[in-house]
Amino acid sequence: MDQDGDVGMSDLVEEPSKRAKNISLKDSSGPNGTDPAVEHAHAAAAFIPFLTPENLLPPKLPTREEMEGVLLNLRKQALVEEYFGNGDQQS
Numbered sequence: 368m369d370q371d372g373d374v375g376m377s378d379l380v381e382e383p384s385k386r387a388k389n390i391s392l393k394d395s396s397g398p399n400g401t402d403p404a405v406e407h408a409h410a411a412a413a414f415i416p417f418l419t420p421e422n423l424l425p426p427k428l429p430t431r432e433e434m435e436g437v438l439l440n441l442r443k444q445a446l447v448e449e450y451f452g453n454g455d456q457q458s
Contacts, residue, residue: 408423429437 408420
């Protein structure tokens, strides 16, 4: 952690062995070459008529680059508010 209590980007880097395991799990596919989550979603949706398979799939998680962009924009916004105020204050 930085002295401000912020987590640095270098603190968030995963070990290469963990990263390799995560990638191998994501690349696994069922016997038909389809994602097992999709197969399970279709099977469950067959028993629950008001849900579609898309409703039962796990949420799409942001990539590392997308998350870094969001965090960078939040830090920029916090710095601008710290130095110039947030604009809600009246003089």
